[in-house]
Every structure is written in C-alpha cells, then in structure tokens.
C-alpha cells in the first residue's frame with residue numbers, strides 16, 4: 001500500500017460505462033474513506049446502480065480503474081472482488097421461498113468456508129453455524145421469525161434478512177443498494193439504527209433516495225447526475241449546493 005492509498009477503502013478513477021453508445025457512468029472519480037459511510041445519491045437514471053454494479057464487479061467498465069485498499073480490482077469477477085472483502089446487497093432479493101431465515105443465514109455462513117462448494121450438507125455440519133446465524137438474526141430483529149418460510153415474510157422482514165445475509169459474509173466494505181426502498185417509517189428507522197451498528201468497524205457505501213436516511217447515516221455524499229459527479233461533500237454541504245437543488249427540482253418538474 002502506498003501513502004496515496006492509505007486510509008482509502010475504495011477508489012474509482014475515470015470510471016466510464018457505455019451501454020450500446022449510451023454513457024450511463026461518465027468519467028467518475030470516487031474516493032471512499034476507510035471506515036466511512038458514503039452515500040451515492042442523484043435523480044432517477046443518474047447512474048447510481050450502474051456505478052454500484054461496476055464497483056462490485058457485476059458489470060465491467062468501458063474504461064477507468066477500481067482499486068480496493070490500493071489493489072487494482074478492475075475487471076475482476078464479483079466473487080473475486082468479494083474475496084477482497086467487498087460484499088453488496090441487492091435492491092430485489094432472491095430468497096428461497098421455502099427456506100426459513102435461519103437456514104438462509106446458515107447457508108451464507110457456510111459459503112465463506114471450505115464447505116462452500118460442497119453440494120451435500122448434513123444437518124450436523126450445518127448446525128455448527130446455528131449460534132452465529134441466531135446472533136445475526138437477533139442483530140437484524142428477526143429472531144422471532146427464525147423458522148418461518150421466507151416466502152411468508154413481510155417486505156421489510158425480507159429486506160432485514162437480506163441484510164443478515166450480507167453481514168454473514170462479514171465484509172470490510174459493504175455496498176447497500178437502497179436499504180430502505182419501499183419501507184414504511186418504522187422499518188426505515190430500524191434500518192438506520194441497524195446500518196449505524198453495522199458501520200462500526202466497517203466501510204459502508206449506500207444508495208438511497210430517502211434524504212432523511214442519507215442525512216442520518218452518511219459522513220460523505222456524492223451526487224450523480226447523468227452519469228457524472230455533480231457535487232460531493234457532507235450532507236449539509238451538498239443539500240445547499242445550488243447545482244444539486246436544480247438537479248432535484250428538474251426531477252420533480254419531470255415527475
């Protein structure tokens with residue numbers, strides 16, 4: 001690690017992504033501090049999800065580089081990037097309808113071990129993950145639903161389970177895609193508290209449209225518009241920035 005990368009968890013330089021001639025992410029420079037909570041915001045179509053997919057290896061950049069703690073990870077597969085300690089959540093969860101939350105978390109925990117590629121798993125082997133699985137369910141407020149089939153969980157509970165699955169991977173850098181999307185106020189408040197706890201000792205990058213969530217959690221905010229970085233700073237700084245106000249007013253008048 002060189003002195004210029006010290007204290008930097010994740011860095012994108014000149015990151016660009018074209019989709020058949022359309023530039024969704026345009027020459028983005030992003031520096032995420034080690035231990036920081038960094039929000040990506042911007043009007044619809046600004047390129048937030050595309051940027052997330054680039055950072056986690058689900059999309060390959062057209063040009064530019066991505067480093068994790070100073071190490072170049074550009075073009076690596078998602079699993080390889082996950083091995084560097086970067087894990088992401090998804091906006092839409094693909095849970096197994098018939099498995100319960102405890103089984104989901106046990107599977108996520110065992111995927112980190114050498115047993116990860118074993119097709120056959122005995123109950124006895126899986127049980128060794130139960131204490132940690134139960135701790136994680138407690139952490140996300142799902143203890144009382146540990147044995148209910150995931151297909152029967154309410155929306156907010158599914159999102160909480162998804163958070164437990166990311167936590168099971170114990171990533172140093174956690175990417176959360178709209179952790180409060182579609183939630184009612186109670187679930188939003190609980191999720192804010194959960195992300196605060198998760199962020200202790202970790203780096204968190206998240207996308208969220210809810211400015212209350214952004215203001216409550218983020219120590220740094222990057223505002224994107226039409227694929228470019230429009231503004232960057234603390235929440236207080238960017239919310240007063242006339243360019244940001246104009247971008248959001250534009251969105252409101254197009255709605």
Ligand SMILES: Nc1ncnc2c1ncn2[C@@H]1O[C@H](COP(=O)(O)OP(=O)(O)OP(=O)(O)O)[C@@H](O)[C@H]1O
Pocket residue numbers: 019022023024042043044045046047048049050051
């Ligand atoms: N696979 C794709 N092929 C073509 N265009 C795409 C593709 N993915 C995204 N885009 C376009 O790139 C732009 C940025 O999309 P993206 O989903 O990254 O924005 P966003 O900021 O996450 O928006 P939202 O807040 O609505 O989720 C949009 O104009 C979108 O239509």
